[in-house]
Amino acid sequence: MITQPTPAQRDEPVARTIPYDLLKEIAIAMVVSLVVILGFAMFLSSPDVPSVTIQSWSAADPTDFVTTANDELAGASTTADYGPPYNNGTGSVQSIGPISPQSWAGVHANVDQPHDFVINPLKQAAGNDSELTTAIGAYEAASADQQGKWHDAYAKALQDAKVSNGQVTVASGDYGPIPLMMSRLLQLAQTGALDGLLLSNNHFYQTDYTKPLLFMNDGGYLGGLAQDQRLTGTQWGMMNETGLYPGQTWLWLYTLWYQVPPFNAVSNADLLVVLTMVILTLLLMLVPLIPGLRDIPRWIPIYRVIWRGYYASRSQGLK
Amino acid sequence: MSTHVTNESGHSWTAATRRQLERRLPWENLLPDRQPFWVGSWVYVFGVVTIAALVWVILSGTILALFGPQWWHLSSAGRFFNSLHFWSVQVFFVFMVLHLWGQYFMASWREGRAPTWMVGAVTFGVSIVAAFTGYLSQQNFDAQWIAVNAKDAVNSIGVGGFFNVLNFGQMYGLHVMLLPIGITVLVALHIVQVRMKGVVPPIADSNAVTIKGR
Numbered sequence: 296m297i298t299q300p301t302p303a304q305r306d307e308p309v310a311r312t313i314p315y316d317l318l319k320e321i322a323i324a325m326v327v328s329l330v331v332i333l334g335f336a337m338f339l340s341s342p343d344v345p346s347v348t349i350q351s352w353s354a355a356d357p358t359d360f361v362t363t364a365n366d367e368l369a370g371a372s373t374t375a376d377y378g379p380p381y382n383n384g385t386g387s388v389q390s391i392g393p394i395s396p397q398s399w400a401g402v403h404a405n406v407d408q409p410h411d412f413v414i415n416p417l418k419q420a421a422g423n424d425s426e427l428t429t430a431i432g433a434y435e436a437a438s439a440d441q442q443g444k445w446h447d448a449y450a451k452a453l454q455d456a457k458v459s460n461g462q463v464t465v466a467s468g469d470y471g472p473i474p475l476m477m478s479r480l481l482q483l484a485q486t487g488a489l490d491g492l493l494l495s496n497n498h499f500y501q502t503d504y505t506k507p508l509l510f511m512n513d514g515g516y517l518g519g520l521a522q523d524q525r526l527t528g529t530q531w532g533m534m535n536e537t538g539l540y541p542g543q544t545w546l547w548l549y550t551l552w553y554q555v556p557p558f559n560a561v562s563n564a565d566l567l568v569v570l571t572m573v574i575l576t577l578l579l580m581l582v583p584l585i586p587g588l589r590d591i592p593r594w595i596p597i598y599r600v601i602w603r604g605y606y607a608s609r610s611q612g613l614k
Numbered sequence: 615m616s617t618h619v620t621n622e623s624g625h626s627w628t629a630a631t632r633r634q635l636e637r638r639l640p641w642e643n644l645l646p647d648r649q650p651f652w653v654g655s656w657v658y659v660f661g662v663v664t665i666a667a668l669v670w671v672i673l674s675g676t677i678l679a680l681f682g683p684q685w686w687h688l689s690s691a692g693r694f695f696n697s698l699h700f701w702s703v704q705v706f707f708v709f710m711v712l713h714l715w716g717q718y719f720m721a722s723w724r725e726g727r728a729p730t731w732m733v734g735a736v737t738f739g740v741s742i743v744a745a746f747t748g749y750l751s752q753q754n755f756d757a758q759w760i761a762v763n764a765k766d767a768v769n770s771i772g773v774g775g776f777f778n779v780l781n782f783g784q785m786y787g788l789h790v791m792l793l794p795i796g797i798t799v800l801v802a803l804h805i806v807q808v809r810m811k812g813v814v815p816p817i818a819d820s821n822a823v824t825i826k827g828r
Contacts, residue, residue: 311650311651312648312649312650312651313648313649313650313651313653313654314647314648315646315647315648315649315653316647317645317646317647318645320659320662321662321665321666324659324662324663324665324666325666325669325670327663327666328663328666328667328670328702328705329666329670331701331705332667332670332698332701332702332705333698335697335701335704336694336697336698336700336701337694337697339697339701340693340697341693341696341697341699341700341701342700342754342756343687343693343696343752343754344754344755344756345754345755346753346754346755346757346758347755347758379769379772379774379775380769380774380775380778387766387769389766389770396770396771396772396773397769397770397771397772397774398772399772400772400773400774400775401775402775403774403775403776404774404775404778502781502782502783502784502786503778503780503781503782503783503784504761504780504781504782505778505780505781508758508761508762508780509762509780511758511762512762517758517759517762520755520759521759524755524756524759526756526759528763532759532763533760533763533764536756537754537755537756540700541704542749542756543742543745543746543749544707545707545711545742545745546742563770565766565767565769565770566767566770566771568767569767569770569771570771576735576739579735579738580731580732580735580736580739581732582718582723582731582735583723583727583728583731583732584728589721589723591718592718592719592720592721592817593721593817595719597719598719598720598721598816598817601655601657601716601719601720602652602655602720602816602817603655604651604652604654604655605651605652605816606816608651
């Protein structure tokens with residue numbers, strides 16, 4: 296490998312300098328960038344589509360809410376079998392052969408969705424509602440097999456459910472205490488009380504939205520709204536923003552992998568994509584040390600455009 | 615007496631640090647008023663605009679943090695400063711990416727400038743994480759959807775229990791305190807590195823010469 300010749304060897308006019316006011320340049324850049332930012336802010340504002348609440352979800356699509364709640368109680372939701380860090384399920388655990396950081400890390404944000412999402416809020420809200428207290432008691436006293444039969448039958452009936460005045464009704468059947476529990480949970484949700492009960496953890500101040508977000512994500516309503524806003528994974532969602540605003544466009548490469556094989560057809564895509572991006576980030580950082588990557592600028596002489604004044608003056612000097 | 619003082623200074627960490635700084639980063643390098651004539655290219659503007667946008671990002675973000683999360687949703691002034699923050703982030707990233715590509719095609723890591731490149735690349739990565747936590751802290755539908763999607767990627771590498779994207783308090787704290795401090799320190803280090811080494815000279819006008827990074 297031949298090293299760079301010194302400036303003197305290259306006969307470069309390194310001693311030739313021009314006046315340069317660093318602070319003035321920064322000041323001009325500050326002013327110009329502020330004008331541009333002010334212009335965008337004043338004429339285009341910024342995206343702020345209101346957040347979805349349990350209340351708005353249950354009011355807009357009560358059947359989806361009740362179906363999801365029934366699945367949570369039955370242990371049939373995505374969260375129920377997710378795996379670490381929420382529980383010991385396996386449904387969403389990703390690995391590459393024996394390599395599974397998700398399993399190794401274990402459960403650190405425990406979510407017991409039948410109790411956290413349904414039973415505990417109902418018990419907290421039961422008060423003098425003896426009907427509800429009896430229903431919860433009957434449900435908890437039933438065998439797991441009996442509970443499963445109720446849930447399956449109710450889930451099937453919900454496919455033909457009718458909504459009237461925000462209430463969900465299904466055909467008659469043997470659903471045990473589940474319809475009454477679901478009806479009360481729906482009432483709690485529609486009044487907004489469930490939003491608070493899902494956050495409540497014997498503390499006044501709350502900032503952790505893990506439980507309500509997991510609950511909402513198990514339903515179909517949130518995903519439907521995301522689909523309308525072009526935010527789903529197959530729509531380059533991670534780099535998009537609501538409306539026509541630019542989102543995190545700098546995540547284009549990260550998002551790209553989810554659109555192409557083999558990443559778009561495997562169940563461990565997240566792990567593969569993250570590892571790919573870690574490797575690419577390390578490559579970016581280590582470009583100066585990697586033969587080939589560090590030589591590309593010479594092969595694609597964009598530098599001759601960037602320093603065209605220098606090369607022009609050098610050519611004139613050589614003549 | 616003066617000899618005694620000199621000997622004492624010779625073992626002083628403070629004096630040694632001052633001498634190192636004076637030698638490696640003299641004032642005329644830190645605040646230059648002359649530069650090599652090839653610095654006339656527009657490509658050098660990208661880095662300066664990136665820094666300028668970062669200043670506006672931090673100032674607008676400071677105002678938002680000062681008034682609190684409800685302010686930027688419920689008042690027109692808050693919404694306006696939220697817009698300033700949003701667009702300054704966009705300008706920051708556009709010019710940072712232009713700066714990165716410009717420096718790549720200038721092979722700016724040459725002649726002992728590899729650490730400068732590496733710190734810049736780390737700054738880019740930390741900035742992406744900072745912006746990501748910012749999007750999670752918006753408290754709107756976009757933040758909700760990004761959170762429920764991103765959790766799968768974060769969980770897949772085993773850090774979801776410690777970096778919980780569904781926990782607004784954690785993401786907001788990282789976004790307004792730790793990550794901005796990290797970016798500011800890294801950018802300051804990057805600028806000092808640039809000023810210590812000076813701007814990279816043009817690539818040698820000969821295809822027989824291989825670029826060597828150190």
